[in-house]
Amino acid sequence: MTHIMVIGGGFAGVWSAAGAIRAARAAGQAGEHIHVTLISGGDDLVLRPRLYEDDPQSKRVALDRILGPIGVRRVTATVTGIDVDARKIKAVERSGEEIQLGYDKLVLATGSQLVRPGFPGAHHMFDIDTLTSASALDHHIRSLSRRTEQTGRYTAVVIGAGFTGLEIATALVDRLRAVADPHDAGERVRVVLVDRADVLGPELGPVPRPYIEASIDQLKIECRLAKTVASVSPDAIELSDGEVIPAATVVWTAGMVASPLTAQIPADRDRLGRLNVDPYMRVSGVSDVYAAGDTAAALVDGDHFTMQSCQHAQPMGKFAGHNVVADLTETPALPFRTDIYNTCLDLGPDNAIETKGWDRTIHVTGEEAKTLKQNINARWIYPSLDDAEAILAHAGRFSNAEASSKAGTHEAAALNA
Numbered sequence: 001m002t003h004i005m006v007i008g009g010g011f012a013g014v015w016s017a018a019g020a021i022r023a024a025r026a027a028g029q030a031g032e033h034i035h036v037t038l039i040s041g042g043d044d045l046v047l048r049p050r051l052y053e054d055d056p057q058s059k060r061v062a063l064d065r066i067l068g069p070i071g072v073r074r075v076t077a078t079v080t081g082i083d084v085d086a087r088k089i090k091a092v093e094r095s096g097e098e099i100q101l102g103y104d105k106l107v108l109a110t111g112s113q114l115v116r117p118g119f120p121g122a123h124h125m126f127d128i129d130t131l132t133s134a135s136a137l138d139h140h141i142r143s144l145s146r147r148t149e150q151t152g153r154y155t156a157v158v159i160g161a162g163f164t165g166l167e168i169a170t171a172l173v174d175r176l177r178a179v180a181d182p183h184d185a186g187e188r189v190r191v192v193l194v195d196r197a198d199v200l201g202p203e204l205g206p207v208p209r210p211y212i213e214a215s216i217d218q219l220k221i222e223c224r225l226a227k228t229v230a231s232v233s234p235d236a237i238e239l240s241d242g243e244v245i246p247a248a249t250v251v252w253t254a255g256m257v258a259s260p261l262t263a264q265i266p267a268d269r270d271r272l273g274r275l276n277v278d279p280y281m282r283v284s285g286v287s288d289v290y291a292a293g294d295t296a297a298a299l300v301d302g303d304h305f306t307m308q309s310c311q312h313a314q315p316m317g318k319f320a321g322h323n324v325v326a327d328l329t330e331t332p333a334l335p336f337r338t339d340i341y342n343t344c345l346d347l348g349p350d351n352a353i354e355t356k357g358w359d360r361t362i363h364v365t366g367e368e369a370k371t372l373k374q375n376i377n378a379r380w381i382y383p384s385l386d387d388a389e390a391i392l393a394h395a396g397r398f399s400n401a402e403a404s405s406k407a408g409t410h411e412a413a414a415l416n417a
Contacts, residue, residue: 002034004324005089005101007079007261008109009040009063010048011310012293012317014383016107017072018395019321023331025392030329038067039091039101041078046131048111049310050377052168052346054141054175056134061385069388075101082106082264084286105288105324108261108275109317112294112308115255121232125159125252128168137251141172144248145179150235152246154180154188157237159229160254161195162203163345166212168251169193170348173219176249191221192245194237195254198226204343205360208353215347256308258295265289270297272308279335281320292320298336304358310381311400312338318398339400344373 006017017038024031044060051059067074077099081090089101114129116122126137147153154176158169169191176189193200193216200212200223216223228240238244258273267286268276274297276284281296283289293313298306306312319336326333342363344354352369355362364372380403384390397403 002104002328003102004034004036004105004107004328005103006036006038006107006109006321007040007082007089008107008111008259008293008295009038009042009045010109010111010293010313011045011381012111012295012313012320013038013040013107013109014045014063014066015314015317015395016109016290016292016321016324017067018070018383018391019318020107020325021070021072021321022392022395023322023325024329027325027329027331030331031325034325034328035073036071037073037075037101037103038063039075039077039079039089041076042131043076044131045383047377047381049381051128051131051134052164052171053377054138054171054178056128056131056138059134060131061382065385066383066391069386070391071388075099079110079261082108082261084265084289087288103288105290105328107281107290107292107317107320107324108259108265108283108295109292109313109320110259110261110295111313112256112258112272113260114252115257117229117252117254119229119231122252124232124234125250127252128164137249140249141175141179144176145183145185147248150246150248152190152235153248154185155190155192155245155247156249156251157192157194157245157247158251158253159194160252161193161197161200161223161225162253163201163343165193165195165251165253166201166216167346168253169221170215170219170346170351172249172251173221174349191219192224192247193221194224194227194229194239196226196228200225201345204345204355207360208343208345208355208362211353211362211365212345212347215351215353218351219348256294258308262291262295265291270305272297274308280323280333281316281336282323290320290324292316300338300341304341306338307341311342314381314403315398315400318395321395334398337398344369344376346370346373 024034047059077091294308
């Protein structure tokens, strides 16, 4: 028996496992003795791109409904060490028991995590990096009306005006009003965006910026640009210029880095900690180790690398899974390819903007873009559930465009199953 170990239960990990099973079955007799195990600390695939929305606890699906039907073994444990020479993984189960697992081929797909700041009072801030932290913010918002009356009770300050910061800031306008309006306090809702850059969405480029700025103005979101944070308390935030903003809610969104497990692999990493991979998702210079999703830096074309995004994590996982098996069965490997890079940014209740390409040319805006965003969030990023044939068919759609065009009633029904 040959063992493929996938570490990580996010998009890249799930599709690496499914892609490997699909490729093994396609290889026929050559793939009959391939066994796939996925190890993850949780029981669910968290729909992380949706954690800026309310009710984050509903933004997940059980891993067993994806992996079980296709025969992937699942181990619930937190990986603490990887020995690539011995091909061993150390992990800790929920019970606290330490375990060791061996592998023949490894796919590291443990995603990314938020960069944590060190200024005074940082522990008072919320974030939407994980299901647990997003749920804590959601509970906090819902409880605001029960707090003692104070200045800033319905004020939220979002630190970081990048993609995530813009989405949570624009969502918070309505989320805060939903709890303030029943108490005739809707006029006290205030959202402030803070960023060290002197423009909104610096990484989003200049083309969509005027539309983003107009949308922020329409929602009456205040901006504090070219500012940093001096300190945070439970009821206020002080900025680098000395301004103090009374605020019961402070949300940190600034900066992402690859999972620290990438440091366990003796290979080159980029400034985000991502492992350099070749066109087949193999970690450069390390035998029998592949990486996918936010832990990997894959070249998309001659000038651009993959982004830390669901858009790239899904196909990277599918290619990694396929190519691990291709290596084992001596069948053709597939070089990574992906669709034109698009960005669909949520900008509030009836508004969004989609851009196309690395120069972020505006494609659609307003309600049309909002409908697109809703389809992405509520349909297209969801896997099929409880249906091996549908799951494996999805694993064979290496293009996101093809995968979304095939999404239909099965995926939509899965949301409420």
